[in-house]
């Protein structure tokens with residue numbers, strides 16, 4: 001396909017630069033009335049005036065808001081002056097400058113636009129330089145406008161998806177840490193409990209061959225397992241002495257409350273389920289439902305055991321940390337009653353052989 005003839009009017013655009021040098025003049029090509037189709041701002045850098053004009057017209061006709069410049073210096077100034085959704089740059093800009101330098105400048109600004117490199121001389125060195133600069137794609141001249149526009153739209157879409165994913169991951173991390181911390185502020189005796197249980201359950205799940213998907217759900221369930229305590233009155237949750245039967249009954253509602261708090265985790269039903277079941281026992285004498293044996297799935301049984309291990313291994317205001325030998329004895333004694341017998345003996349064996357390092361996990365690798 002041939003590039004269309006130039007149709008939009010060209011204006012001078014005075015860029016504002018953060019450097020002390022005088023701001024260069026930047027040409028701006030905009031097709032009035034077409035911008036609303038995308039509203040996407042594209043910077044085009046090419047040292048060949050005819051190519052620059054044709055590319056500007058093509059993208060402007062497709063609804064992009066176009067800024068055209070012909071040198072590396074002007075490209076960098078434009079990036080610093082204005083936010084762009086996409087950068088198209090020639091690979092070779094004059095005698096000594098490279099499009100990869102434009103790409104490097106694009107990576108330094110925020111938000112960082114994706115860069116597509118154009119070249120009439122595809123070489124191995126040029127491709128390597130482009131790859132090193134993390135360009136999103138490369139288009140070879142003579143340019144097929146259909147392919148160019150498809151590439152531009154795909155690259156912009158991928159960059160947007162990637163940005164949204166980073167945002168969601170960031171929000172998830174914040175939310176996943178806020179809820180357990182809220183509980184730990186309410187009950188400081190359990191400080192760090194949820195985060196440690198995440199490490200213990202993940203280590204055990206890995207040893208037991210739990211799938212990656214279930215391991216991810218189990219990590220989240222471990223982090224959230226006591227979130228229902230948010231609904232327990234402080235006077236009961238932090239009571240220094242023994243609880244009455246009525247108070248115990250109130251405490252025992254926290255798995256149900258956790259299940260309710262996590263109601264919106266509609267895509268993570270297992271997370272809610274294992275939070276709900278984390279006080280069940282192998283012999284059916286746990287709560288809230290008295291489920292027995294494999295009625296609680298393996299990841300849920302792992303959480304039951306890991307949660308108790310942390311409670312025993314850590315010092316609390318009402319008790320010292322238990323020595324490993326005492327924990328091993330308890331796990332062996334309660335294998336088949338409180339705990340899944342295979343799991344209990346696996347952990348007891350591991351603790352006997354390796355001590356607390358049996359549960360060691362790599363910090364920062366869990367989320």
Ligand SMILES: [Fe+2]
Pocket residue numbers: 225226254278279
């Ligand atoms: Fe609990």
